[in-house]
Amino acid sequence: MTDPWYLVSAVAISAAITWTLRAAPFLVVGQLRRAALVRELSEQLPLGIMIILVMYSVGGLGISSLSEGAVTAASLCVTVALQLWRRNAALSILAGTAVQVTLLSSLG
């Protein structure tokens, strides 16, 4: 069983950093709004970070074998296609995850 103090520390650290990142910028928001570079960064960074997060999280899915990799690729295609077609985030996520779980379970 995981050490509860380790878990409490993990939650406390995550919460503290997240809140700091959300709250601290308001202290300097006046300067931030004036800096053109910061404004341009705020428009370009989110997309790139999201794409790197997709790659990172795919790496954590267990794509060790060819069949697992194929299942993940198929689920990704379902999610992308649904999002492009219907633009319903809940549907795309639910359907992609359902395909992943169903196919992985059938692989045994």
Added chain:
Amino acid sequence: MPPEPPATAPLTLPTGVPLAAETTGSPFRDAVVDARGAGLAMLPIGLAFGVLVTQSGLDWWWATVFASVVYAGSLEFLLVGLVAVAAPLSQIAVTALLVNSRHVFYALSFPLHEVRGTPARVYSTFALTDEAYAITAGAAPRRLGTARIIWIQVILHVLWVAGATAGALAGAALPVQLPGVGFALTALFTVLSIEAFRARHDIPTPVLAIVCGAVAMLLTPDNMLLVGTSLFAAATIARLLLRRRRGGSSS
């Protein structure tokens, strides 16, 4: 009937969502209309997160703790994976910093200046999620007021915690392991990428990100997230500076 924001729009990061033009006179009822689409879109993700928590061997109530205290969806998913392998706390801190660094930019357009009172302002910054930002940032120049903003955030928070808790209880009750539930996180990032791309149709940014991610994956698979995002941020800054020098003061 006031127009309802589309269910997916709150997930688009850089743009705001048009809010209902009419108000009912009750900040709570207005907030329900504002938050409905995003809140319902978050439910299946919360459920998947809860299932992941109990299937990783944690007690179900850790889902409730993660969801209410950390309250940053993508980080919570990553956190389950990290604590499952007993990752060092330093690695958890770096991951939190990287994954949530995008929130730094939310201060540029979130209407915190409309929220009065220290407790309300503390909660409002704590609960400044992607969804809360997306719903409120598009409201200017109209004013929402303290009560409506806080109610929007409370409704989103409650729905997220409820979904995570329900998923955790369901996951604990399931007689079998469900492999692949963690894909919900990949799907979430994929949807966010597509919507962020739709907002700007900027081709060099995704290409640069994929190259940086691939280079980091080859060089240091264990630190892929840190190295990949740092490379990408540095490359983007260099690109912006270069463009400015070449194009003068146009941007």
